Amino acid sequence: MGKLYIIPTPIGNLEDITLRAIRILKEVDYILAENPRASSVLLKKYDIETKLFPYHQHNEHKTVKGLVEKLKAGFDFALISDAGTPAISDPGFLIVRECLTNNIEVECLPGATAFVPALVNSGLPNARFFFEGFLLHKKGRQTRLKILADYEQTLVFYESPYRLVKTLEQFIEYFGEDRKICVSRELTKIHEENIRGSIVEVLEYFKTKTVKGEIVIIVEGNEKAPKLVETPNLGVSTNLGVSTYTYNYPMSAICADIALIVKNSILSKTKILLIKRKNDPFKDMWALPGGFMDIGETLDNTAIRELKEETSIDNVIVNRFKIYDTIGRDPRGRTISMIYIGFVKENEVNAKANDDAKEVKWFLINKLPKLAFDHAQIIKDIKKEIVCL
Structure with missing residues (x-):
């Protein structure tokens, strides 16, 4: 049985790599690199001649099974990203999970991660912090910012230089213009820059600049966030003087996913919409339509909205089936999904891909493609249910 090593690489200065990392990169059979051409500069500097294979967000789902088989056959692999520690806002989670599922040993070396120096030199409190990474680009972004606005911990974000100004403008809208902030750019490089001040001050600075390089944003927590007060008689934490419960720690995201089915008396002819x-x-993987519940809507409303947004189908009755809450089911974080089932006639609905869906298609329920998340297990459970109906 082989072994998978997770190897942090420099985020800028090529000298920021450990002696052990160099040794392992020379000793393993293969290196999985997010961008082999970019990584070759580092490998050449340290005379590392190990064969490189590309491993990135566009091919990880297709290649992970074959890589696991090679590891089972005794080959050792090292996973590196363009910069920093793999799986931190970079590919890595999927292959680590598959290795552990198959009892393949995984070892992660300590090393460079961009947010650590940015957090430490920001001058903002770092005893407790919350790592958000990259915000969602569109759907769910505003809802997420509303939630983060009440966190009392220091917040850590990654951002593209092309979206920095827009993101700072949104921070002013949701966090307020006076919140303290530090934007770190080109960390460990010759032109490293750390700009500190209020959000509005930092925004004005970057509005006049051509921004380049990777960005880390450190944002002061909400000092006015309601504090938790223990209520012994109730056994819950409440916020005195406010009519709603307030929790100052990360919470699970709630989702609704919908199984729209064209039922046939012969199970093998039954179809499901993906x-x-x-x-x-x-x-680019197939999944049940669905998504996150927004603040201010019920789960039932979420199911109806998501079905319409992703498949253009509305006026369909869907009913609650089952809750799925396995830890690790979603690489974005802790999610809990309520699954809904609806029965339709194929010729009575006009499915059309929209919003987060690239395509929409009816599949025979016994002939499905490889599915995202835990949707294969969900559909397996649904099949058992509809046989009984």
């Missing part, structure tokens, strides 16, 4: 995902995680 969408091809437009975005990561699991980009």
